[in-house]
Amino acid sequence: MSSRWALAEDLSAAALVxxxxxxxxxxxxxxxxxxxxxxxxxxxxxxxxxxxxFLFLALMRPARVEAEVSxxxxxxxxxxxxxxxxxxxxxxxxREARARAAARAVRERFxxxxxxxxxxxxxxxAPLSLEGPSPPRGDDSDLMAALAALARxxxxxxxxxxxxxxxxxxxxGPDEGDAELGRVLRxxxxxxxxxxxxxxxxxxxxxxxxxxxxxxxxxxxxxLRIEIACTGGLSCGNVPVxxxxx
Numbered sequence: 001m002s003s004r005w006a007l008a009e010d011l012s013a014a015a016l017v018x019x020x021x022x023x024x025x026x027x028x029x030x031x032x033x034x035x036x037x038x039x040x041x042x043x044x045x046x047x048x049x050x051x052x053x054f055l056f057l058a059l060m061r062p063a064r065v066e067a068e069v070s071x072x073x074x075x076x077x078x079x080x081x082x083x084x085x086x087x088x089x090x091x092x093x094x095r096e097a098r099a100r101a102a103a104r105a106v107r108e109r110f111x112x113x114x115x116x117x118x119x120x121x122x123x124x125x126a127p128l129s130l131e132g133p134s135p136p137r138g139d140d141s142d143l144m145a146a147l148a149a150l151a152r153x154x155x156x157x158x159x160x161x162x163x164x165x166x167x168x169x170x171x172x173g174p175d176e177g178d179a180e181l182g183r184v185l186r187x188x189x190x191x192x193x194x195x196x197x198x199x200x201x202x203x204x205x206x207x208x209x210x211x212x213x214x215x216x217x218x219x220x221x222x223x224l225r226i227e228i229a230c231t232g233g234l235s236c237g238n239v240p241v242x243x244x245x246x
Contacts, residue, residue, distance in 0.1 A: 003066040073113040074159035081165035082119035082137040098197040120146035140170035151187040166198040203232035
């Protein structure tokens with residue numbers, strides 16, 4: 001509970017100036033009256049000062065205001081990378097487990113704020129529970145789409161966004177221009193912080209491109225050329241590739 005003194009809160013600034021002028025004139029008249037009457041000066045001073053105090057109280061109406069104040073913390077969004085990539089083993093653990101631990105640490109660090117944890121992968125982010133493991137949401141880490149979704153979301157705008165990821169993002173990627181990322185951040189209009197859960201590339205492989213020769217016909221032989229991208233020291237020549245006919 002908080003308390004304070006209030007003086008004539010319903011009066012405008014012009015009215016307060018007028019009150020000050022009236023009180024100033026009152027003091028001037030009191031001084032003039034004292035100089036003109038040498039005798040009985042003390043009763044005049046006492047009655048004039050008492051009248052001045054009563055006039056001030058009547059015009060300013062001082063009051064003690066007590067109010068119960070509840071503090072509401074700022075809204076903070078924590079975006080946790082939920083790509084399938086984070087399930088790869090890394091030094092006795094997984095980056096998915098590290099991401100959850102980092103998100104819990106952020107939530108504890110901002111215990112006075114209203115923290116909302118969302119997971120992002122493909123498309124718009126979705127609520128994420130940190131109490132137990134859950135399946136990944138996709139193969140990509142599209143941070144651009146997640147930030148754009150936050151910028152479009154109605155309601156209260158968060159005070160800050162904290163991104164928990166290993167930095168291997170699909171978007172923004174090497175082919176994305178800084179102008180596009182800058183546009184998304186300007187639309188969001190709030191600070192974006194990052195928490196890294198790993199800086200080295202994990203051994204991983206992905207199909208980057210598939211080439212075909214001619215037109216595909218059902219149940220007919222088809223020549224395929226598949227390009228594999230490898231990271232983390234993984235040899236692409238040892239990666240098995242299976243092609244199935246649907």
